[in-house]
Amino acid sequence: MNVFERYAPFIQDYIYSHDWENLRGIQVAAGEAIFNTDDHVLLCAGTASGKTEAAFFPILTLMEEDPPSSVGVLYIAPLKALINDQFERLDELCEEAHIPVTKWHGDASSSKKRKLLKHPAGVLQITPESLEALVLKKHMEIPHLFGDLRFIVIDEIHSLLRGDRGGQTFCLLERLSRLAGVNPRRIGLSATIGQPELAAAFLAQNTDRKTQIPKIQGEKTRWRLSMEHFYKEGDQAAKGQEVEALPLEAPTDQAPRNANDAMAYIFEHTRGKKCLVFTNSREECEAVCQSLRLYCEYKHEPDRFLIHHGNLSTSYRESAEEAMKDEDTYMTTCATATLELGIDIGRLERAFQIDAPFTVSGFLQRMGRTGRRGSPSEMWFVMQEEYPETRAMLPEKVPWTLIQGIALVQLYIEERWVEPPRLDRMPFSLLFHQTMSELASSGPLTPRDLARRILTLAPFHNISQEDYKVLLRHLLETDMIEMDEHKQLMVGLAGERVVNSYKFYAVFQENVEYSVHADSKELGTIVKPPPIGEKIAIAGRVWVVDDVDHEHHHVYVHVVKGKIPAYFGDVPGDIHTRILLRMKQVLLEDTSYRYLRPNAVVRLKQARETARNGELLAQSLIPLGKKMYCLFPWLGTYAFLALERFLKLKCGERLHLRKLSSSRPYFITFTMDVSMKEFYQILYEEACKEFDPLDLVYEKEVPIFDKYDRYLPDELVKKGFAYGVLDVKQMIQYVKEVLYLEKDQVEDDYPQDLYKAVN
Structure with missing residues (x-):
């Protein structure tokens, strides 16, 4: 019997009524795994590939054949909006078989929840936070609610494999199973998982089942991809040059005076289309939406831009979602990661990404929001950069976000590489x-x-x-x-x-603002202040953090000279070392990438010339003159952070290190009083000594990163940071195996002619 014949009659009728001519590969593979084994199942397939139906068709068939005496399926999703979206699809599917589907989150109907508590049955859809509240408040009801639970379906499981929220989810699944005395099968769904074997092992952890990863015949995917670069002010890189690049579909219309060319570009190429514009922070999302709406005013056009991020009210977000679902409107929504996951918001024609996302997974998720219903996925990268000053140092002449964007795309195109789960933390x-x-x-x-x-x-x-x-x-x-x-x-x-407190149900950090004080003057507010000794930019100046009062949410600072990006709470993302190494290769190779637009082509060429002239690719340590150096480690965020601290705390005295400043995770600048050869030797010697990762925590520092760290003893906060955040192992390996090999390739003193050439 094939999978379709094995489906319950109401499932077969559903397929006929939707005019499906055949089952997709993932639906066949999932059906075989769920019907023919008693294992957990991890379904990995592209966005809009039919993963939800692939899981639920066989699950609902089994439920109809042998109805459970309680809730039979627990469906967990990271977003209420995703639950609401999937509810409509599941409710339609289950209606004929009279299998109830119940939403359970803060905005769901109280009467439907009470009905489920009296007569538990069918499918329960829930977020991790609502599951926490359910286990906490309805502890005695758990055996009644879930005493015959058969399946747990975890949607977008990749989003739960790299932080406390995922840990919370799996803790709750174990506690619920113990309370109810059940051993349900777990079904994980994701479009973007690196090293699925690791995720499969974690899915099965502390259970007596293994995890099946069905082999799915991949369908050929088509992309429409473009990447353009813009200076925020001044002439663009390709002005006055003939460049071979992708043709632009229409010329950019005249923009307002002093306009940002990148915003004009987005404005023109969203007209008459339904699009998303992704940003990497809430602040940028607000700024972009404001700029685009100003263009509407200038052009005397109706406002066609919406906004969607986590700080907005539920009703505001839902109104944007509903507007995007309307097939007869052509709106564009500026969004953060809140629209990255699989909410169906209609047929989107195009996604824009401002600067590079931090992960390959994020890039794939965001691009996967388009291209549904037979059309190819389409993403336009818009890379922005301040025009380098005439006397800018070498590292400031490299367009890092452009290089990072290319590296993300190439890693997936060439290797199908996606970030692996991060399971080694100390939570x-x-x-x-x-x-x-x-x-x-x-x-x-x-x-x-x-x-x-x-x-x-x-x-x-x-x-x-x-x-x-x-x-x-x-x-x-x-x-x-x-x-x-x-x-x-x-x-x-x-x-x-x-x-x-209702806030207890969530383990992710709410956006708590800290007021910044210099002497008796308040400068403004930030979110998630950096550790003591780090720098922030606010009120047009650069400040060093002297102290952080987490109880009263105050940050105390003093002013210093210099220039760094503004910091309002969105810390540099968790960028993997593989991405940094691929960025180095982008600068090293002569490859042309077909998706680059004219400005990006020219800017990449300039960056490669800068890197080669400055010998940036030949060695990690580059002299900038006057005892100042720049170190390019090509390490991911947490190994880079460990290296910063290693330089300061383990090597600083021997190097006579001063003025250390970093642009994480790209480069570190500093002055020192030793030769380059001595630098390499000192780092190697210190790396060979046995030391505790706790040595890389500053003396008075208590690095509070996670929501409940402030309730922990200081020694555990420090230990969690040193052993679970800093990647000391990879950093030490880099010093011993990469840096030390460069020692014999350099002269004792920095070459002045090189300094003059690159500056």
């Missing part, structure tokens, strides 16, 4: 959260029982019993928990205030 913030959640839901527990319930959860495989004792002692001292006369632990007075 102490999540450990606090799940400890408090367990005590709040279960009631008093002995320390032994609590440790047995928490430390056995899969995300805490790196946490030792000794570290957990340190945490519990600290929580007792701070009244987060207390011990009763029976030597059992329970939530304390301070803990009640944390657990009883």
Whole structure:
């Protein structure tokens, strides 16, 4: 019997009614894995490939053949909007078989939730945060609700494999399964997973099943891709030059005086089309939308631009989503990652990306929002750059976002490479959260029982019993928990205030603003202040952070000379080392890329000439003159961050290091009083010494990164950062195996003629 014949009659009718001529490869492969095995299943296929139907057709067939006595399927998605979107599709599919589908999130119907609690059945759709609230508040109802749970479907699973939110989800799945006494199969869905075997192993962790990864015959994908470069002011790179590049579909119309050419470009090429414009931050999203709306005013055209990001109200976001679904309107929405995942917002014709995203996965997700219903996916990259000053140093002459964008695209085109899951963290913030959640839901527990319930959860495989004792002692001292006369632990007075807040359900950091103070003057506000000793730009000047008061949300600074990008809370993304190495190759090779537009072609040529003239590709350490040097490590974000600290804290005294400044993760500039050969030798010697990663934490620093770090003892915050954030292993490997080999290729002193040539 083939997969279609195995489907329940109502599934077959659904397929006929939608005029499907045949099943897709993923639907056949998923059906075989779900029908013919008892394993977990990881479905990896492109955006809009039919993954949801591929999973639910066989699952619903099995449910109709043997109806469960409780909720049979738990569907978890990272966004309420994605749940709302999938609800319409699943509800239509399940209606004929009378299988109820229930949404459960903050905006869902209370009456439908009450009905499910009385008569649990069918499919329950939920976010990780609402699942946390359900386990916490309806603890005694869990066996009744999920006593016959058969499947857990996790949509967009890649978004849950690199941080605390994913850890929270898998903790809750284990706790729910224990409470309900069930062993459901897990079905993961994703369009962008690197190293699926790692994700498959994590999906199966702490269960008695293995994970199937069905082999799917990939369909040929077609892309329409373009990448253009713009200076924010002044003449563009290709002005006055003849350049072979992709033809532009229409000339850019006359723009307002002093206009940003990049915004004019986007304005003209969204006209009469339904598009998305992706940015990498909320601040940029707001600025871009404002600029594009000003063009509408200038041209006396109706406003055709919408906005969508996480700081907007639910109703505002939903109105943008509904407008985009309207097939008769041609609107463009400026968005952040909130529209990156698989919400159906109609037939989108084109996506724009301002500057390079941080990951290949993000690039694929964003481009995958277009090209549905038979059309090719289409993305236009718009790379922006300040015009380099005449006396700019070598590193400032490289258009880093342009090079990064090319590297992202080429890594996928050439190797189908996507970032792998990040499963080696030490999630102490999540450990606090799940400890408090367990005590709040279960009631008093002995320390032994609590440790047995928490430390056995899969995300805490790196946490030792000794570290957990340190945490519990600290929580007792701070009244987060207390011990009763029976030597059992329970939530304390301070803990009640944390657990009883609706904000407790989420483990991701809300946008808390910190006011910045210099002496007695307030300069403005930022989000997520950097560590003490780092620099920020605000009020037109550069400042060094002296102290951070997390309780009152104050940052204290003093002014210094220099120039750095403004910092309002969006820290540099987690850029993988493979991307940096491919960026180096972009500068090294002579390859022309067919998707580059004229300005980008010229700017890339200039960048390659700059890199070669400055010997940037021949060695990592480049002299800039007057005892100033620039180091190009080609390391990912967290190995780069470890190298910064290694230079300051382990090598700084021997190097006589001063004025260290970094543009993470591209380059580090500094002055030193030793020769280049001595630099290499000193770094190698220090890297060969045994040292604790905790040595790379500044003396008075408590690097609070995650939401509940402020409730942890300082020693665990530092340990989590040193062992779970900094990539010390890769940094040491780089110093020993890459840098040291360059030692014999350099002269004792920096060559002045080279300095003059590149500056």
